[in-house]
Amino acid sequence: MGEGIQFIGGGNMGAAIVAGLVRAGWEPGSITVVETSHDRRTALAALVPGVTVVDAPRACTSGVVAVKPGGALDACRALAGLGATRVLSIAAGIGAGALQDAAGPSCAVVRAMPNTPALVGEAVSAITGSVRCAPEDLDWAEAVLGAVGTVVRVPEQLMDAVTAVSGSGPAYVFLLAEALVAAGTEQGLDPRDADELVRQLLVGAARLLRDSPDGPEVLRARVTSPNGVTERAIAALEAAGFRDAVRSAVAAAVRRSEELGK
Ligand SMILES: NC(=O)c1ccc[n+]([C@@H]2O[C@H](COP(=O)([O-])OP(=O)(O)OC[C@H]3O[C@@H](n4cnc5c(N)ncnc54)[C@H](OP(=O)(O)O)[C@@H]3O)[C@@H](O)[C@H]2O)c1
Numbered sequence: 001m002g003e004g005i006q007f008i009g010g011g012n013m014g015a016a017i018v019a020g021l022v023r024a025g026w027e028p029g030s031i032t033v034v035e036t037s038h039d040r041r042t043a044l045a046a047l048v049p050g051v052t053v054v055d056a057p058r059a060c061t062s063g064v065v066a067v068k069p070g071g072a073l074d075a076c077r078a079l080a081g082l083g084a085t086r087v088l089s090i091a092a093g094i095g096a097g098a099l100q101d102a103a104g105p106s107c108a109v110v111r112a113m114p115n116t117p118a119l120v121g122e123a124v125s126a127i128t129g130s131v132r133c134a135p136e137d138l139d140w141a142e143a144v145l146g147a148v149g150t151v152v153r154v155p156e157q158l159m160d161a162v163t164a165v166s167g168s169g170p171a172y173v174f175l176l177a178e179a180l181v182a183a184g185t186e187q188g189l190d191p192r193d194a195d196e197l198v199r200q201l202l203v204g205a206a207r208l209l210r211d212s213p214d215g216p217e218v219l220r221a222r223v224t225s226p227n228g229v230t231e232r233a234i235a236a237l238e239a240a241g242f243r244d245a246v247r248s249a250v251a252a253a254v255r256r257s258e259e260l261g262k
Helices: 011-025 037-048 069-081 095-104 116-120 133-146 156-167 168-188 191-211 217-222 229-240 241-259
Strands: 005-008 032-036 053-054 060-064 086-089 106-113 123-129 149-153
Touching: 005 011, 005 069, 005 191, 011 032, 011 037, 011 116, 011 133, 011 168, 011 217, 037 053, 060 069, 069 086, 069 191, 095 106, 106 133, 106 156, 123 133, 123 156, 133 149, 156 168, 156 241, 168 191, 191 217, 229 241
Parallel strands: 005 032, 005 060, 032 053, 060 086, 086 106, 123 149
Antiparallel strands: 106 123
8 A cells, every 4th residue: 555645636735735735844755746737737736846746546554535526526436446544635525424434444534625815825624423433543634735725624514614714714804805995995005005015014913913813893992992093994894784794694594504505
């Protein structure tokens, strides 16, 4: 049996995780990426030197399913058939039970929901194990996804909520960025200046939030002096139903994630 970890699918997410593993010190020679697209194989070879890039799966001891959800069960079955005793799937909406059934009894399957900040090593991923998973299987999956960010463990029934909050979440932040750039431009800023102000605003605020021991309410209160400029803006956002809009967005995403999982 071959050694090492084999990725099925070297697209955006697969490549991001592979690059993260190499950055984290995994031996490139122990990583194989199976990728059907010729152009993508060429790109991968340049992106992650030393990693084996092939067009068909080989024997392996562990695997990562990083194809679109429609191909996830087949990929899981293939990895288990080639000797993998552990498989991590990042395919959205495909349940751990279905993945485990596809893999069969010789292989433990962990399901995960990462997000696109994996591309810059700043993902947050949630993982959940199938009934066959031992604690070591979850530790292994956490080590793989830990190479591109932080990892939380949740019961499977909360994966739709995770998808709605952090899986789709980057899009909500980008929408806020779009709206802020547009509003700033409307107030007379040059669009390029508005773009730069907003990008760095989000980076700065995100780092402050991550690194501060205080919660978002405290950080918000600190920039909101009584009767000041920010207070007026927050009042306008609240009056326009900002919190309700976020609540219904997340609820709608949960419903859609549930539908897609059926
Ligand atoms: N992007 C996100 O925000 C996000 C977040 C969480 C989870 N996910 C999950 O991550 C998975 C991958 O997403 P992605 O954005 O990385 O997709 P992607 O860029 O389309 O990557 C998938 C890659 O796998 C290749 N492929 C398809 N079938 C294959 C097979 N049988 N064997 C080997 N390679 C194969 C595809 O080639 P072709 O293009 O030629 O088909 C493509 O290059 C999806 O299941 C998605 O649900 C994504």
